[in-house]
Amino acid sequence: MLLKRVVAQEGEQVEFRGGRLLVDGKELKEPYVQYPCQWNLSPRRVEKDCVYVVGDNRNMPIENHHFGQTLKSRIIGVPLW
Amino acid sequence: MKIKYLLVGALIVVVGIVLAITLIPSQEKRVKRQFHLLSEWVSKSPEENAFTMLQKMKNIGTLFDEHCEMKIPDQSLSGSYTRQEVSTYAGSARSYVSQLDLNFYDLGIVFPEKEIARVNLTARLTGRSTAGERMDETRELECVLRKIDKQWLFSQIEVIEVLKK
Numbered sequence: 001m002l003l004k005r006v007v008a009q010e011g012e013q014v015e016f017r018g019g020r021l022l023v024d025g026k027e028l029k030e031p032y033v034q035y036p037c038q039w040n041l042s043p044r045r046v047e048k049d050c051v052y053v054v055g056d057n058r059n060m061p062i063e064n065h066h067f068g069q070t071l072k073s074r075i076i077g078v079p080l081w
Numbered sequence: 082m083k084i085k086y087l088l089v090g091a092l093i094v095v096v097g098i099v100l101a102i103t104l105i106p107s108q109e110k111r112v113k114r115q116f117h118l119l120s121e122w123v124s125k126s127p128e129e130n131a132f133t134m135l136q137k138m139k140n141i142g143t144l145f146d147e148h149c150e151m152k153i154p155d156q157s158l159s160g161s162y163t164r165q166e167v168s169t170y171a172g173s174a175r176s177y178v179s180q181l182d183l184n185f186y187d188l189g190i191v192f193p194e195k196e197i198a199r200v201n202l203t204a205r206l207t208g209r210s211t212a213g214e215r216m217d218e219t220r221e222l223e224c225v226l227r228k229i230d231k232q233w234l235f236s237q238i239e240v241i242e243v244l245k246k
Contacts, residue, residue, distance in 0.1 A: 001187055001203055002219070002243070041246065053244065066219070068244035 001076075004053035004067065005032070014052045016041035016062070021054070035059035049073070108233075109190050112198045112226055115233050116185045119144055123171060125181040125208070134175065142168035146227055146236035153240050155220070178216070181208035196228040201241075 008014045008023045015022040016039040021030060037058040046052045046069050054067040106114070122137045122144075129137075142164045149167060151158040162170070175181060182205075189201040206218045225237035 044246075066244055068246040070244050074243065 002053075002066065003077075004055050006051045007054050008046050008052035010046050010048050010050055012052070013043050013045050014041075015043040019058070032056050033058060037062075051075070108192065108198070108228075112190055112200065112233050113188060115144055115226060115235070116188065116200070116202070119235075120183045120185055123175070123181065123183040125175050125178060127180050134172070138168050138172040138175075141171045144235055146229065146234040149235055150237045151239070153238065155218075155240065177210055178208050179211050181206070181216075198226045198228075198233060200224045200226065 007021060007028060013022075013024050015025075019037040019039050021028045022043075033056055035058065037060075039058065039062040041062065049072055050069040051072055052067075052069045055065060058065060119141070122140045125134075125137075145162075145164045145167045147164055148161045149164075150161055153159070156174075158170070184205050184207075186203040186205065187201075191199050193199055201221070201223055204220050204222050206216060206220075208216045210216060221241040221243045223237075223239045223241050224235060226233040227236045228234075
């Protein structure tokens with residue numbers, strides 16, 4: 001089981017630029033990210049029935065971090081507040 | 082008197098059913114046991130001696146069908162592998178590590194057909210290479226086991242891509 005944060009929903013465009021996360025071209029404020037990173041990832045659109053998830057711990061090379069889009073049906077957690 | 086015999090008969094039947102349920106493992110438990118054995122035999126402690134290593138290699142093969150379909154891109158495994166090939170590969174892979182732990186979590190078992198079990202699970206491999214590098218890999222797997230001669234044997238193992246960057 002993986003514990004990740006949903007950062008974008010289907011149809012939205014996700015991108016990393018110099019460690020900043022951009023959703024539909026706008027920077028997403030992420031106060032929960034404690035250790036800044038320098039990730040770069042070209043823009044990509046979240047497919048139908050999917051969400052885009054990323055972990056908060058990003059102080060490793062982008063290749064070593066498991067993140068990306070996944071089917072909503074795979075999510076078993078629910079919002080607590 | 083008749084009632085007494087009936088009550089004793091009913092009691093024997095109930096005790097028999099309870100014993101059967103508790104003592105005879107369900108098919109689900111038998112399938113889970115195969116994963117437990119795979120975990121035990123793939124795992125390696127730093128103190129493992131050559132005899133244990135050979136025994137484990139041999140044991141790993143007994144968990145697999147005569148031919149097992151594998152789709153594990155990380156390990157460049159794709160296609161059909163014989164029981165012997167699986168044993169040899171496992172032995173070779175284990176020789177590159179000084180310590181290895183393979184654990185399975187969240188097993189979801191369904192029986193789509195009689196004598197076929199489909200299992201979705203999370204596998205976590207942790208350890209240290211002989212060069213001292215730390216390993217920690219987690220993958221989602223889909224496995225198919227076939228019941229052959231009363232044994233559940235691995236006949237398909239596929240890594241599922243859960244997250245697509």
